[in-house]
Amino acid sequence: MSYFNKQIAVFILAISTGCVKAELVVESGFVRASLPGMASTAAYMTLKNTGDADLAITGITTSVAAKVSIHSTMNHDGMMHMMDMNSLTVAAHKTVVLESGGMHLMLENTAGMLAADSKVELVLQFANGGKQAVRLPVLGVLADKR
Numbered sequence: 156m157s158y159f160n161k162q163i164a165v166f167i168l169a170i171s172t173g174c175v176k177a178e179l180v181v182e183s184g185f186v187r188a189s190l191p192g193m194a195s196t197a198a199y200m201t202l203k204n205t206g207d208a209d210l211a212i213t214g215i216t217t218s219v220a221a222k223v224s225i226h227s228t229m230n231h232d233g234m235m236h237m238m239d240m241n242s243l244t245v246a247a248h249k250t251v252v253l254e255s256g257g258m259h260l261m262l263e264n265t266a267g268m269l270a271a272d273s274k275v276e277l278v279l280q281f282a283n284g285g286k287q288a289v290r291l292p293v294l295g296v297l298a299d300k301r
């Protein structure tokens with residue numbers, strides 16, 4: 156690949172990731188501080204897709220947890236169960252709320268305790284190849300809404 160073509164490729168990549176950023180607006184996000192002795196905790200946020208195309212989140216990574224899962228919460232005969240979802244789609248012009256008792260992100264095998272007032276960066280990966288970094292505050296263990 157010539158130098159010129161490489162420059163074009165980098166330019167196109169910058170445009171496409173820039174697009175994704177403009178389309179998904181993340182609001183009211185936070186990570187719940189770790190409970191003593193617990194290696195996992197949850198993250199909540201409101202995802203607004205302001206674009207014209209559906210956006211599917213197919214993976215999430217962070218430096219503070221070995222794995223981030225997308226969970227839904229099911230009430231089965233009065234017992235709450237968390238189920239793994241492979242992906243989370245935010246349809247064009249729609250909003251998906253990740254909240255306590257509903258869909259949420261699960262940070263598993265966290266590196267030490269996540270303390271209130273610290274910050275956590277999550278990188279959302281989309282089915283279209285784009286990525287978006289989200290910086291969230293860590294709130295106290297009883298936090299329900301930001």
Ligand SMILES: [Cu+2]
Binds near residue numbers: 197
């Ligand atoms: Cu969960």
